[in-house]
Amino acid sequence: MTIILDAGIEAFPIAGHFTIARGSKSEAVVVSVRLEQDGYVGRGECTPYSHYGETPEMTLSAIEALAPALAGGMTRLELQDALPPGAARNALDCALWDLEARRAGTSVAALAGIILPQRIETAFTVSLGTPDAMAVAASRAAHLPLLKIKLGAPGDAERLGAVRAAAPDTRLVVDANEGWHEDDLDVLLDICRHCRVELVEQPLPAGADAALAEINHLVPICADESVHALDGLEALVGRYDAVNIKLDKTGGLTEALAVAQRAEELGLAIMVGCMVSTSLSMLPARLLASKARWVDLDGPLILAKDRPGGLVYRGGNIDVDASPLWGG
Structure with a gap:
């Protein structure tokens, strides 16, 4: 039941520039997560936001610190207590949802009891x-x-x-x-x-x-x-x-x-x-x-x-x- 964690920082260039009242940026820097268990893979992504005191490096460190707990079989519900709301928990939470659905041979929407609208x-x-x-x-x-x-x-x-x-x-x-x-x-x-x-x-x-x-x-x-x-x-x-x-x-x-x-x-x-x-x-x-x-x-x-x-x-x-x- 061991979950193997792989996480890293990625940058995706923005088409042109993106400007809001707090400033402009030319790329989106995200932290991606890959969880593997018994041949099944779940993925997640988050965007650390400096306005909320987050950096990609801090976020990646918080994620990697949970590698032993994940290897021991940490569940999605246990994750809610292990990390506060924010980017790091988002990437792991979504990866765990994805992993759970793939192991069950179904969709996350079905697991969550959600019917997506037609449009x-x-x-x-x-x-x-x-x-x-x-x-x-x-x-x-x-x-x-x-x-x-x-x-x-x-x-x-x-x-x-x-x-x-x-x-x-x-x-x-x-x-x-x-x-x-x-x-x-x-x-x-x-x-x-x-x-x-x-x-x-x-x-x-x-x-x-x-x-x-x-x-x-x-x-x-x-x-x-x-x-x-x-x-x-x-x-x-x-x-x-x-x-x-x-x-x-x-x-x-x-x-x-x-x-x-x-x-x-x-x-x-x-x-x-x-x-x-x-x-x-x-x-x-x-x-x-x-x-x-x-x-x-x-x-x-x-x-x-x-x-x-x-x-x-x-x-x-x-x-x-x-x-x-x-x-x-």
């Missing part, structure tokens, strides 16, 4: 830039059903107006990445309403979002950085209308499924999101699609090249066919 519509991200640059990007993507607009810097009103003019019929969500100030909320939310924005993600910094309980939500507001896992979910009620569930925050699919269930009980709508990463990260996350009102799993589309055997995207939709990468 998974995903947002396509428009990176933060000048109004003109964002308008050009939005125009090129205007044939897609849903765009996620990165904002969070001075000039956001002009950016949003330019995007809406360039893509007049496309559904829009906005991600401010903690970049707005509470003094500007009413004005910016009103502009979002006039531009027919469906959702505004994390307008204020995490830990400084109390004002959201005092304002009129002209557009539904979604928490991202303000909550990572089950702990703290109840505190969103009254401040937020929705929660963005990311496996790199929850520490894997196991807790993500629990977060989705609890969010529904609290009356919070669900968005499923991702970091910029490969299809190996998107495949576990798409199991939440049946519970999500908004799906944002376009990470591989931002890369210059995805992993072989990755997801297929057609017209803003993710094919639900099985992939050899993960999930059985």
Whole structure:
């Protein structure tokens, strides 16, 4: 029953550049995990995020430290106590799900009791830039059903107006990445309403979002950085209308499924999101699609090249066919 662990750091170049309010990057650095047991192989991937105090090296070290426990037969449930929510646990949790499904000769969806929807519509991200640059990007993507607009810097009103003019019929969500100030909320939310924005993600910094309980939500507001896992979910009620569930925050699919269930009980709508990463990260996350009102799993589309055997995207939709990468 010994599980053999192999893990490493990989870098995937981004097509062009990817910019949010906190900065730009030209590559996605991920930590990948491979677990082998009795000839069966399970895989997982995570994206360490410096904003959360994670580095690839620290994440890899935390994963490799569990090699003896895995060799001794550590289970997925035991993993939840061995590591806190975060990137390291995510890669291992997803690899254990994959391994379990392959050993059982079934799919992870079947193990989890999930029926994938016939169609998974995903947002396509428009990176933060000048109004003109964002308008050009939005125009090129205007044939897609849903765009996620990165904002969070001075000039956001002009950016949003330019995007809406360039893509007049496309559904829009906005991600401010903690970049707005509470003094500007009413004005910016009103502009979002006039531009027919469906959702505004994390307008204020995490830990400084109390004002959201005092304002009129002209557009539904979604928490991202303000909550990572089950702990703290109840505190969103009254401040937020929705929660963005990311496996790199929850520490894997196991807790993500629990977060989705609890969010529904609290009356919070669900968005499923991702970091910029490969299809190996998107495949576990798409199991939440049946519970999500908004799906944002376009990470591989931002890369210059995805992993072989990755997801297929057609017209803003993710094919639900099985992939050899993960999930059985």
